[in-house]
Amino acid sequence: MFFYYLDLAWRSIKKTPFLSLLMVLAISIGIGITITTLNIYKMASVNPAGERSSQLFSVQLMSQDPDTWQNISEQITYQDAINLRKSEVPIRQTAMFRTGLAVQTEDVNFSPILEGVRVADSDFFAIFDVPFLYGSPWSKQVDSEGGYKVVISEDLNTKAFGGTNSVGKTLILDRKPYQVVGVIKNWNPSPKYYDVNNGAFNESEQIFVPFSLAPIEEFNSWGNNNSWRHENIRNYNDRLNSEMHWVQYWTELSTPAMQQEYKLWLGNYVEQQQQLGRFKHPEARGEISDVATWMVFNNVVPEDNKVLVGLSVLFLVVCLVNMLGLLLAKFLKRAPEVGVRRAIGASRMQIFSQHLVEVGLIGFCGGVLGLAWAWGALSLLASKFDLTESLSQLDQSMWLIAPVIAVSAAIIAGVYPAWRICTTNPSIYLKSQ
Numbered sequence: 001m002f003f004y005y006l007d008l009a010w011r012s013i014k015k016t017p018f019l020s021l022l023m024v025l026a027i028s029i030g031i032g033i034t035i036t037t038l039n040i041y042k043m044a045s046v047n048p049a050g051e052r053s054s055q056l057f058s059v060q061l062m063s064q065d066p067d068t069w070q071n072i073s074e075q076i077t078y079q080d081a082i083n084l085r086k087s088e089v090p091i092r093q094t095a096m097f098r099t100g101l102a103v104q105t106e107d108v109n110f111s112p113i114l115e116g117v118r119v120a121d122s123d124f125f126a127i128f129d130v131p132f133l134y135g136s137p138w139s140k141q142v143d144s145e146g147g148y149k150v151v152i153s154e155d156l157n158t159k160a161f162g163g164t165n166s167v168g169k170t171l172i173l174d175r176k177p178y179q180v181v182g183v184i185k186n187w188n189p190s191p192k193y194y195d196v197n198n199g200a201f202n203e204s205e206q207i208f209v210p211f212s213l214a215p216i217e218e219f220n221s222w223g224n225n226n227s228w229r230h231e232n233i234r235n236y237n238d239r240l241n242s243e244m245h246w247v248q249y250w251t252e253l254s255t256p257a258m259q260q261e262y263k264l265w266l267g268n269y270v271e272q273q274q275q276l277g278r279f280k281h282p283e284a285r286g287e288i289s290d291v292a293t294w295m296v297f298n299n300v301v302p303e304d305n306k307v308l309v310g311l312s313v314l315f316l317v318v319c320l321v322n323m324l325g326l327l328l329a330k331f332l333k334r335a336p337e338v339g340v341r342r343a344i345g346a347s348r349m350q351i352f353s354q355h356l357v358e359v360g361l362i363g364f365c366g367g368v369l370g371l372a373w374a375w376g377a378l379s380l381l382a383s384k385f386d387l388t389e390s391l392s393q394l395d396q397s398m399w400l401i402a403p404v405i406a407v408s409a410a411i412i413a414g415v416y417p418a419w420r421i422c423t424t425n426p427s428i429y430l431k432s433q
Helices: 002-015 017-045 051-053 079-082 125-126 140-145 153-161 194-197 210-216 234-240 258-276 291-297 302-331 335-343 348-384 398-422 428-432
Strands: 056-062 092-105 114-121 132-136 149-153 170-173 176-184 207-210 248-252 288-289
Touching: 002 348, 017 140, 017 302, 017 348, 051 056, 051 291, 056 258, 079 092, 079 258, 092 125, 092 194, 092 210, 114 125, 114 210, 125 140, 125 210, 125 398, 132 153, 132 194, 140 210, 149 153, 149 170, 153 207, 170 288, 194 248, 194 291, 207 210, 258 288, 258 348, 258 428, 288 291, 302 335, 302 348, 302 398, 302 428, 335 348, 348 398
Parallel strands: 114 207, 149 176
Antiparallel strands: 056 248, 056 288, 092 114, 092 170, 092 248, 132 176, 149 207, 170 176
């Protein structure tokens, strides 16, 4: 019976192509805008850490004086990062920050390029589950003693070494030779939760070098550098010993017991620093935030996105109200035909079901066209407003969500017109025949 109703619906649509097209356009525009905002919201709010979200923790310290910042900072000082590395509680831990270096190879035909670089400890790759194509991270010994080792991305490996296994080869960074020890596969978590200070939806770095090289090579910080007091920083050593917050710190704590133990260790560290004359704030403390909490703390998904989704749903409702009016006009126009069908035995339920199938078909067409609108809108936003690729891609789930929303919304809008036409008294139209 469904396919029979579907055939009747298609014939009806062909009889009134202009009116049907108007309805498809009405619902498609509403679906297009709704899917666009819903897609951005979904892509922005995804937790890229997955099941490991509750095992990875960002470390924060309330180390400023009481007459400065009132909130705990997202970053810590270099000297605190060095001290935190001494803890033996975490399974893994890494200090890190973002910098940039000029890249060259031993190939004279390779034009130098400037690339963003992640300065981190070797645990970075295991903590964030970075997949390797060739090689591995540098050794723990490099973390403590320093060493000119580098891990590069698959894309950079293709540019610099033609995509071959480059482990053991030399990459020149700021005119210093670094030995390639690993090549990672294309890896770009979105949001970039491990460093939201430099843009939660920015691309991941192409190059990774040891954190232990920071005091040797005096890497500049390309991220936020927050100071709560004036300090006379004349050289890099002054910067390392300052109270400037510019380093991110992450740990891996796999069990609640381990998390509790680390919190205790962190509390003892804060007390130790207070005794040394630092951490003078009465609320001085250390905190750890898992990935989900960290994203909320940093407002990775702004409230504006939720408001936009709500407004787009309201716009869809307006489109459906217009569709309801068009459906009412279309169905009532066919009242004489329906009267004849009722007279020869068609029940009200059959008439009602037939028209709902037609409404559903119009909704489905509107949903498919709405996906095209959404794809075009995301492409336009990406080109005009520099929207990152991670946000401008149409999520696969939307290919299912859009038709479901469109068909459901169309049926809701079509219930009243379908009910009106199925309750029409057939005798009125039979007399007029």
